[in-house]
Amino acid sequence: MAEWRNWAGDQRCIPAAIERPGTRQELSEVVRRAAGEGLRVRASASGHSFTEIALTDGIMVRLDRLNRVLEVDRGAGLVKVEAGTVLGELNRRLDDLGLAFENLGDIDRQTIAGSISTGTHGTGARFRSVSAQVEAIEMVLADGSTLELSAGDDPAGLACARIGLGALGLIYAVTIRTVPAFTLHRVDSPKPLDETLARLDELNDVNDHFEFYVFPNTEIALCRESRRTDEPPRPRSRAAVYAQEVMLENWLGQLFALAGRHLPSQAPRLSRLAASGVGRSTKVDRSYRVFASERRIRFTEMEYGIGREHAAEAVRRVLERATRAEHRVAYPIEVRFVAADDVVLSASHARDTCYVAVHQDRKLDWEPYFRGVEEIMDDYGGRPHWGKRHFQTAATLAPRYPRWDEFRSLRAKLDPGGLFDNAYLERVLGPIASGDQR
Numbered sequence: 001m002a003e004w005r006n007w008a009g010d011q012r013c014i015p016a017a018i019e020r021p022g023t024r025q026e027l028s029e030v031v032r033r034a035a036g037e038g039l040r041v042r043a044s045a046s047g048h049s050f051t052e053i054a055l056t057d058g059i060m061v062r063l064d065r066l067n068r069v070l071e072v073d074r075g076a077g078l079v080k081v082e083a084g085t086v087l088g089e090l091n092r093r094l095d096d097l098g099l100a101f102e103n104l105g106d107i108d109r110q111t112i113a114g115s116i117s118t119g120t121h122g123t124g125a126r127f128r129s130v131s132a133q134v135e136a137i138e139m140v141l142a143d144g145s146t147l148e149l150s151a152g153d154d155p156a157g158l159a160c161a162r163i164g165l166g167a168l169g170l171i172y173a174v175t176i177r178t179v180p181a182f183t184l185h186r187v188d189s190p191k192p193l194d195e196t197l198a199r200l201d202e203l204n205d206v207n208d209h210f211e212f213y214v215f216p217n218t219e220i221a222l223c224r225e226s227r228r229t230d231e232p233p234r235p236r237s238r239a240a241v242y243a244q245e246v247m248l249e250n251w252l253g254q255l256f257a258l259a260g261r262h263l264p265s266q267a268p269r270l271s272r273l274a275a276s277g278v279g280r281s282t283k284v285d286r287s288y289r290v291f292a293s294e295r296r297i298r299f300t301e302m303e304y305g306i307g308r309e310h311a312a313e314a315v316r317r318v319l320e321r322a323t324r325a326e327h328r329v330a331y332p333i334e335v336r337f338v339a340a341d342d343v344v345l346s347a348s349h350a351r352d353t354c355y356v357a358v359h360q361d362r363k364l365d366w367e368p369y370f371r372g373v374e375e376i377m378d379d380y381g382g383r384p385h386w387g388k389r390h391f392q393t394a395a396t397l398a399p400r401y402p403r404w405d406e407f408r409s410l411r412a413k414l415d416p417g418g419l420f421d422n423a424y425l426e427r428v429l430g431p432i433a434s435g436d437q438r
């Protein structure tokens, strides 16, 4: 029996079988067969989640053969694709059609179904997560039948399925609302941290996409500011991209992480060195090539969404925690901004959100640091990224989502026997109760 591992290499399972359906019918057959044999079913996509969310000892469904573009309505900007389509490939196909996602995260290796199932987001205070850009979802349910939830026919059902954690069914296809292709002008530059925290609203107003990184023990915010532009794209040569984004950002980062692991007392000096060595750089290119970069350093991560009004105070508190010597943190914290949406399990549900992400060497004891940061996030009613580490349970999560019971009801209705369950879902959603059904 083959072992499955996530991207970071620290989540593993040995499924009873791994299936690779190539059509919707084959997907239904896998579900029916599993149910008949009394096995549970879980999809795993690109494995870029840091949690146990994709793990199973039942049937693992891989989606790499479900990667076709099914329908395109250029006028309306609606594009229907199969669930296993990888974002990087989808971006190129959309660009050929003169279309693009309105916003994306910082890598493009995830699949469309995997991204939306955990609430993947980018940055941009006026823009929403990838899940909120979804107009319809076609799923195979626990009995093998097919259900399409769309914004027109069942907005409440879609609001649950847009971030479904794989708990409602196996997604076969996703319809995305795209926008006309656009170019971004991005400037990366270091700025004083105090000034950046004091000007957060302004920086979010003047930029379409604003984010920053801060290394612990430094007072420098490494700011990334992107605006939509009519300038022609100036794509860099592959060699230049490799030198800047792969070598500099990844290999140097790896060096700092290793030094942090083996010379912990030097972590503060290294952080200051890393922050002071960053200069100003500019990139003008098609949006999808600006949003995504390459991540070769393997780390582990926690990320929380909190109300935007708490951003400056929370960042200061997280930095104070990250500087404690016992945590040996040589990674920066990352701060992003996303517009409110109506997705039931979204960290941005009904509130403009600041996301604070902390990273740690996966071979170090990351738990005390992450637990400390989580305590801070709890003070702001923080909602965890479903694909990133956290220690919450259904009991601590339920009060943070105003429409929590709607999700529980739909789960109980669509998967009463828990065919799509695993230990992670039991922890974060609780058991499926028959009394939950609406």
Ligand SMILES: Cc1cc2nc3c(=O)[nH]c(=O)nc-3n(C[C@H](O)[C@H](O)[C@H](O)COP(=O)(O)OP(=O)(O)OC[C@H]3O[C@@H](n4cnc5c(N)ncnc54)[C@H](O)[C@@H]3O)c2cc1C
Pocket (backbone or CB within 6 Å): 007, 008, 042, 043, 044, 045, 046, 047, 048, 049, 050, 053, 054, 063, 083, 084, 104, 105, 106, 107, 109, 110, 111, 112, 113, 114, 115, 116, 117, 118, 119, 120, 121, 122, 165, 166, 167, 169, 170, 171, 172, 295, 385, 387, 388
């Ligand atoms: C280097 C790196 C950078 C990242 N950057 C960002 C970022 O910028 N912003 C952000 O928000 N997140 C980011 N993430 C997190 C990542 O986007 C999410 O964890 C995402 O879910 C991963 O997608 P995936 O295709 O790898 O899905 P997986 O991790 O393989 O699966 C995620 C979940 O989706 C479910 N699933 C997958 N396919 C289906 C299907 N067809 N039907 C039902 N359920 C399904 C799985 O069962 C699982 O529960 C990053 C992660 C890494 C490792």
